[in-house]
């Protein structure tokens with residue numbers, strides 16, 4: 044199996060960190076046709092989870108309000124799987140991998156309001172595998188938002204306090220070792236490379252889908268904005284592989300994750316996994332890192348405002364951590380001339396809806 048071979052040959056580099064603030068346009072040379080790219084993806088084991096294709100829609104009222112380029116939205120919040128989001132695509136590849144390798148319990152380490160935690164719980168139920176969730180900073184939290192859905196989905200919750208959260212990895216590793224001693228085969232997600240890469244694969248698939256939708260709608264000068272992460276890199280890779288001239292802006296949402304370690308250092312891994320003639324690099328993504336505010340999980344007033352604007356123009360609900368921050372960046376950048384008026388901006392809505400309820404108090408108090 045290609046993905047097993049891939050794991051054996053993988054060499055990661057988790058040390059370096061830089062950030063690219065420069066923007067360049069990618070080559071337009073045709074490398075693979077959409078069918079050829081699809082054939083590469085189809086070599087991987089896969090199960091059907093997401094509701095696809097997700098819609099590509101216009102945001103006419105936001106476009107009018109901002110008075111800049113035409114804005115469209117790719118609705119990855121509509122994938123299904125317990126309130127939807129980008130991970131529905133990831134798990135189409137991840138769950139067969141976990142199953143095929145004979146694991147019988149998954150362990151995940153996440154934050155109390157994590158979308159990943161929730162969607163992994165949902166995907167685990169789809170294949171009937173036990174799921175242990177180690178949640179940082181979650182002790183004594185209100186059972187609300189993603190945390191509530193985790194509980195309803197039956198995740199085995201380990202709610203860590205602030206002190207324990209400092210060594211959540213150690214906590215999860217001890218759980219894993221105990222399970223091994225009891226004869227289980229646990230899959231501690233953070234120990235593996237595959238989840239990191241597969242997040243991109245799901246969005247190479249999304250890139251093929253998006254290319255068809257862009258063609259159907261006759262859209263030109265496409266510029267995609269989304270969270271600077273695996274999903275956006277998957278789209279970049281699809282575009283480069285198919286020789287498309289889309290541009291990309293990635294918005295960072297945390298100071299804790301270094302983009303090199305998270306995505307750019309893995310450009311060769313995914314190229315190898317999918318056997319592609321090209322890969323992405325830093326020059327393919329303009330990175331905006333000035334919209335984080337105090338830090339991950341702390342909603343800024345600008346983000347609260349962006350959430351209200353998207354809802355009150357085109358009835359799009361965004362989340363306070365990821366897509367709200369991306370919308371705040373888009374609104375600000377259009378005001379500052381960061382996008383050309385002849386571009387078609389596509390906003391990548393990666394989901395996160397239950398987090399709105401985690402931030403209910405702040406959002407309820409927010410005055411426009």
Ligand SMILES: Cc1ncc(COP(=O)(O)O)c(C=O)c1O
Pocket residue numbers: 128129158159242270271272273274275362365366393394395
């Ligand atoms: C709503 C949302 N958007 C974007 C991301 C970033 O994910 P990725 O790096 O897989 O694109 C996450 C991560 O959990 C998320 O929850």
